[in-house]
Amino acid sequence: MTQENTKFPIYYALPLVIVMGIVLLGGWKMFFDSGNDTLPSTREGGVAPSVVRLSAFDGAEGFTHDDLKSAGVKLVNFWASWCAPCRAEHPQLQTLADEGVVINGINYKDDPVNARRFLEELGDPFAKLMADTEGRTGLEWGLYGLPETFIIAADGTVVKRFAGPITESILESVIRPAIDDAASR
Structure with a gap:
């Protein structure tokens, strides 16, 4: 009687080694890569998209594409x-509005009664306000989620798109510099 070779062939472990390598590379990229982590925008540098598919917002003055230019x-x-996150960023929008920054709001796929109640509770920072009840305008603008803010220069060019809530630190590090950039054009 012979005894079989009980050594473990390396090719059995190869799939496990490959999967572990992918996981380690992904983890390295996620935790240690200090590169740009912002979502890309095809709108930056181009003219602001149309707003013709928007509806009137209950009792608010609306805006047009010409207003954006x-x-x-x-x-x-x-x-x-x-x-x-929209609730979390609202104080920063109110701060900008109090400073005289023109903010046009687009209420996205929302119940009008709830939207009005939200503004009554937290304040209304919007100079003009429209509703995107079907989400079509959001698609045209390349919306990833809510909230999203676009900074637009006098000629209608989108200078910056910011996805996510504007915190105090984002206000100072991203939004104000983009507003300054838009003002210098």
Whole structure:
């Protein structure tokens, strides 16, 4: 009787080694890569998309595509009452509005009663306000989620798109520099 070779062939472990390598590379990229982590935007550098598919927002003055090409810097902010990050960023929008920054709001796929209640509770930072009830305008703008804010120069060029809630640190490190950039154009 012969005894079989009980050594483990290396090719049995090869799939496990490959999977572990992929996991380690992914983890390295996720935790240690200090590269640009912002979502890309095809809108930056181009003219702000149309807003013709928007509906009137209950009792608010609406805006047009021509308003986005008028003098001065303006922001377009997509938001909804059901969006918790929108609630978190609201104080920063109010700060900008109090400083005289023109913010055009687009209420996205929201119940009008809830949206109005949200603004009554937290304040209304929007100079003009429209509703994207079907989400079509959000698609045209390349929306990833809510909230999203676009900084637009006087000629209607999108200078910056920021996806996510504007925190105090984002306000200082991203939004204000983009507003300054838009104002210098």
